[in-house]
Amino acid sequence: MAISVGGDGAEEKPMSDINTTPMVDVMLVLLIIFIIAVPVVLQSVKLKLPDIRYDPTTTKPENVSLSILQKPDSTCGIYWGTTPVTHTELLDRAVAKLKAEIARQGGVGNPDLELPEVHIRGDVNTPYRCVGGAIYTMQMAGFAKVGFISEPPPGGSTVRM
Numbered sequence: 001m002a003i004s005v006g007g008d009g010a011e012e013k014p015m016s017d018i019n020t021t022p023m024v025d026v027m028l029v030l031l032i033i034f035i036i037a038v039p040v041v042l043q044s045v046k047l048k049l050p051d052i053r054y055d056p057t058t059t060k061p062e063n064v065s066l067s068i069l070q071k072p073d074s075t076c077g078i079y080w081g082t083t084p085v086t087h088t089e090l091l092d093r094a095v096a097k098l099k100a101e102i103a104r105q106g107g108v109g110n111p112d113l114e115l116p117e118v119h120i121r122g123d124v125n126t127p128y129r130c131v132g133g134a135i136y137t138m139q140m141a142g143f144a145k146v147g148f149i150s151e152p153p154p155g156g157s158t159v160r161m
Helices: 021-041 088-103 128-141
Strands: 064-070 076-080 083-085 118-124 146-148
Touching: 021 076, 064 088, 064 128, 076 088, 076 128, 083 088, 088 128, 118 128
Parallel strands: 064 118, 118 146
Antiparallel strands: 064 076, 076 083
8 A cells, every 4th residue: 555645745744545446346355255155055945834832732632641650660650641651551551542442433434533642741850761652552553743841930921932
């Protein structure tokens, strides 16, 4: 960067203006690079994500309530209501419950058929294998809707979004 000296002969002061043209050129080139590069980096699948609502659970008599915890001997404890069951008993009971509910509502051909849901209450210290195994067993039996029951923190309120 050079400094030019005025040539009129009056006062010879150095000119202190900075030539900004190279800086503007560099900024424009960077702007063009970012305009081209950002859409390439931000590729994603377009999705419509569901709106989250904290609704109180409506318990229907036909829904299945499971409680899952880890027993002191590190095995999974699964309770159908308040009755302890094993994984094979869980599958047998679930299939029988689903068949009975479908028959009660008029069979598979009924257009207003509403299948029961599974509500799982899992202890905080329960390993995922216990909860995942129960979910898998209920889905194998034919239950399509599996939900989790949680407890809001004390003093907290549910917010409708």
